Amino acid sequence: MRLESVSVRYTRGGPRVLDDITLDLASGTVTAVVGGNGSGKSTLLKVAAGLRRPSSGSVRGRPDRIGYVPERLPANMRLSARSYLLHMGRVQGLRTADAARRGGELLDRLGIEGDVDAPISTLSKGNAQKVALAQAMLGGPRLLILDEPWSGLDARTHQVLVDCLAEWRAAGVVVLLTEHRPGTVAASADAVHRLHRGRLTEEAMGEAAPEGFAITLGVPMVEDRSRVMEALRALPGVRSVGENERRRICLEVGADRSDAVLAEVLRQGHSVFEVRPGAGGHR
Numbered sequence: 001m002r003l004e005s006v007s008v009r010y011t012r013g014g015p016r017v018l019d020d021i022t023l024d025l026a027s028g029t030v031t032a033v034v035g036g037n038g039s040g041k042s043t044l045l046k047v048a049a050g051l052r053r054p055s056s057g058s059v060r061g062r063p064d065r066i067g068y069v070p071e072r073l074p075a076n077m078r079l080s081a082r083s084y085l086l087h088m089g090r091v092q093g094l095r096t097a098d099a100a101r102r103g104g105e106l107l108d109r110l111g112i113e114g115d116v117d118a119p120i121s122t123l124s125k126g127n128a129q130k131v132a133l134a135q136a137m138l139g140g141p142r143l144l145i146l147d148e149p150w151s152g153l154d155a156r157t158h159q160v161l162v163d164c165l166a167e168w169r170a171a172g173v174v175v176l177l178t179e180h181r182p183g184t185v186a187a188s189a190d191a192v193h194r195l196h197r198g199r200l201t202e203e204a205m206g207e208a209a210p211e212g213f214a215i216t217l218g219v220p221m222v223e224d225r226s227r228v229m230e231a232l233r234a235l236p237g238v239r240s241v242g243e244n245e246r247r248r249i250c251l252e253v254g255a256d257r258s259d260a261v262l263a264e265v266l267r268q269g270h271s272v273f274e275v276r277p278g279a280g281g282h283r
């Protein structure tokens with residue numbers, strides 16, 4: 001499948017939200033589009049799904065069984081999860097009994113919590129997201145378009161989705177998804193593209209790896225604080241040492257030395273409260 005020279009303007013003479021975008025989407029690959037709020041990710045997905053016609057350019061080779069997970073389901077959905085999946089399964093060509101069975105299996109796998117017979121509008125954000133994912137998966141799509149699919153999911157379901165991506169890849173499905181946190185997609189995507197000012201640039205996959213870590217130590221220290229901080233500052237690879245608002249000691253460490261620094265701070269008797277990728281800002 002290929003998007004060729006796709007441009008979109010929402011208003012005549014207005015800005016190009018998408019500006020001459022060409023993108024190849026091979027079967028059995030997961031392609032991620034990252035970018036800030038309002039950068040046009042959802043617009044790109046709608047064009048790819050055939051829900052919006054581009055102002056110019058074309059989409060070729062789109063598989064005909066498409067699963068689409070919108071950024072969010074409409075807020076006022078009165079249908080229950082069960083009825084909605086039944087209906088969507090029928091729309092996607094399943095027989096009623098198959099739609100019911102498959103819908104139930106998918107909700108089980110995604111670990112839905114809550115009443116599947118209550119209106120979807122009463123479900124929590126994460127559980128509504130599971131329903132949105134399930135409807136897209138019902139009919140065995142050959143093209144899956146997922147708009148921020150991890151949004152609102154708990155850790156367990158996050159992993160289920162990672163597993164699903166691997167399965168779709170193995171089954172030759174074309175997957176296109178958006179995400180605003182590059183770190184989330186780095187492990188799951190075959191290619192990551194950044195959308196900025198309407199243009200798409202492919203990110204080298206290595207770039208998503210953090211260049212450093214912010215390490216926060218456990219128990220707040222009271223005595224000899226400055227001496228302890230001085231000793232930490234002297235460790236090779238430590239870029240800075242500070243305190244957060246809870247008076248926990250925080251280190252910024254280069255990725256190449258992070259294991260050695262962690263081992264050393266543990267050896268010195270500190271406990272580690274948190275390690276986060278990226279060397280910016282301490283909590």
Ligand SMILES: Nc1ncnc2c1ncn2[C@@H]1O[C@H](COP(=O)(O)OP(=O)(O)OP(=O)(O)O)[C@@H](O)[C@H]1O
Pocket residue numbers: 010017035036037038039040041042043044071180
């Ligand atoms: N139906 C519409 N009519 C007019 N402008 C629109 C419409 N839909 C989106 N836009 C504008 O197009 C731009 C891109 O929106 P889009 O929703 O595609 O971005 P996004 O990257 O998905 O954002 P987010 O990360 O916040 O979901 C925004 O400036 C938005 O205001």
